[in-house]
Each structure stands twice: as C-alpha cells, then as structure tokens.
Amino acid sequence: MEFVTAYFSDQLVSGFITGATVHVVIAQIDDFFGINVPKFSGIGYLFKRIYSIFMHIRETNFYTVGLSIFGVIFLYLGKTLMTPFLNKCLQFNIPIPYELLLIIISIIISHYMNLHANHNVPIVGKIPTTLPEPRLPRFDIIIDCFPYAIGIAAVTVAIHISMAKMLAKRLKYHIDSKQVN
Template identity: 35%
Template sequence: MLDQIHIPSLIISLCSVTFLIFSQHFIQPRLANIFDFAIPYELILVIVGITATNFADLSTHHSIKVVGNIPTDFPPPALPRFDLIPSIFVDSCSIALTAVAIHCTIAVIIKQRYHYNFDNWRELYSLGFVGIFASFFPVFPVTSVFARSVIGTATHSTQMTVCFSSLALLAVVLYIGPALEYLPKCVLASMVIVSLYGSMMKIKEAKNLWPTFKCDLVSFFYK
C-alpha cells in the first residue's frame, strides 16, 4: 500500500493543507483587525499551484496529475431519458423531497430574519420550474444552499446580486476555465479536505448528544 503513494503529490498535499489551516486559523484572526475583508487564501493557493505546475512542468517531470482540459462551451439542451425512470424513481423522489424541504426551510429562516413575504405555493412553483428547465441539461438537482443564501441576504438587498454572481460564474466558465487546466488535483483535493474540517470537528458533539438526544445522535451519524 505504501509503495503506491506518489511522494511528490503527497508533499504538495501536505504543504497545501498546512498552508490553508495555518492561514485560516492563525493568520486570518490577526489580520481581521487590519483588513475589512477576508483574504482569499484558497485563491492564492490555486494561483501558486497553477504557476508552479506550468513553469516547472511538474506534470511531466514529476507525474503530477492536473485537472486537464476544461470545456468552455455549454451542452445543447436535450430531452431527459425517460427510460431511466423505473430504475431511479425512488431515489428521485427522495432527492426531490429533500430539495423541497431544504429550500422551504431556508425560505422560512430568511423570512423570519428579514420579514419577507413567503408563499409556499409560489416557492414550490419556482423550484419546480427551475427543476424542469434544468432537466434538459446535464446538471445536478436544483435546491438552495443556506450558506450562500445567508451571505447574499446579509451583504445585498436586491435580487441583482444573483445576476452579478451568475455573470461572474459565466465568465469563469467561458474565459477563466482554461487557466485551471494546470491546477494539480492534489491541491484541489487539499482544498476540499480543509473545507470539510469544520464538519469533521463536529464529531465532538456526539458525546453531548448521547445523554440528551439519542435520536439526534443516530441522525448525526446517518448524515
């Protein structure tokens, strides 16, 4: 097992994880009083990784796997494959119910916090329309994300923020995507691991759930 470890990728991964954890937990708290914005350490790591891989040709000399070719065009719309319905019907219903529950929960939280008007049927119509439209493209199921919703409502007051964020994402897909071809996969994996650090640390809450809420403890490990 150990003889299958790729040493250059391991070294890059350890350096990337160390940089992200050290910068987020030690450097950022000290710079919070100086700067009014959070320094994008992940972006810095991506730029350094791409630059080092491109100029040092790490993919050739040290067999570092990179992201590779990233398509810059959008696939044409196509009808869904209805022949797959019998095999994915149960899973699709579970995903749909979960998506609706998450979306409505976030909508209620935002409504209570900012005193917005909330109509259950309108939310369901909107979510259903977007889901039907997305079914013509190879995308993931549509739902809401609490973190993005909170950030969007906390820093902006209108729906124009969605337009600007969508345009920025479109620019990344069409123009900035090719620049990520030389991003090492080990750097990308390190960013994912560090982003899950907070979730993994929540395992400490399990000892508090056992004597109080055993059902929540079972649900905690199920998730």
C-alpha cells in the first residue's frame, strides 16, 4: 500500500476529489430537473450523459426543479443559520436532522398538492415492509461484475487515502503509509 500512496500528491488528491464531485453532480442533475435521460456506460459516458441532458432540457419539470431548489435552500439555511442560532439560544449542541425534516416536509407537500398525479413529479412509491427472502447470489454474473468490482475497489482505496491526506494536511498531522490498521 505504501507504493500506491507514495504517488498521491496534493494536486492528484485535489483533482481526484474535484473529478468525483463532477461525476456525482452529473449523475444527479437529471433528477434535479425532472428529466429522463438514458444511462450510459463505457468510455466517454460522462460526455454522452451531458449531451443527453442538454438534448432533453426542454422537458424540464418545473415542479421538480422547485422542490429541488427548496430542498437545497432548506438544508443550507438549516445547517448554516438555524443550527448556530439554536445552539446559541439553547446553550448546548443538539444535532437537528434537517435531512429527515426535509423528507417529511417533501412528503407532506407532495401528498397534499398531489404532485405525482397533477404534475408528473416522480415519487418512490410503495416500499416493502418486509425483508426479502434469503437466496443464493447469481453466480452467472460474476464475470460481468468483476471489472466493475476492481474499479470500485480502486476508487474506494483512492478516496480513503485522499481523504486521509486531506485531513492530515488540514489538521497538521503525519500519515504513516506503512501503517496497516
């Protein structure tokens, strides 16, 4: 592992985090606009996805965009304004689950405005109340999944090393790349 971590410079870590952020944003942007774009894979899939998003941008569901913007603003104001204000007023630090509150508020808004039926806002739908029955995995797809598993493992290692290096730099402590646990 020391051999791998030796090549993770600050610029590489910063670029990696920026690239991961771009991938996450591109993966979620169609849901933000309420448009349906096909899923792509393989070389250049990110550019195909961006092109597809621009081709379908006229299909934007403004109710979905409004709900999305409301959610972003609610979370931002809750974390940056309300939490410090409440901690100052109450004299102790109480974590407030703004994400859970947002889900509850969104469900109430969606239900009473009937957003799914009236404005085609996608909803999760029925959620099973029981656990699925245990069964053996499908062994016929292992060959197909193996390259993706290797990629996911490499990205996971890179993310953890990147985060450790970033936090070490910010908090001014040394990381021993030979350390196993």
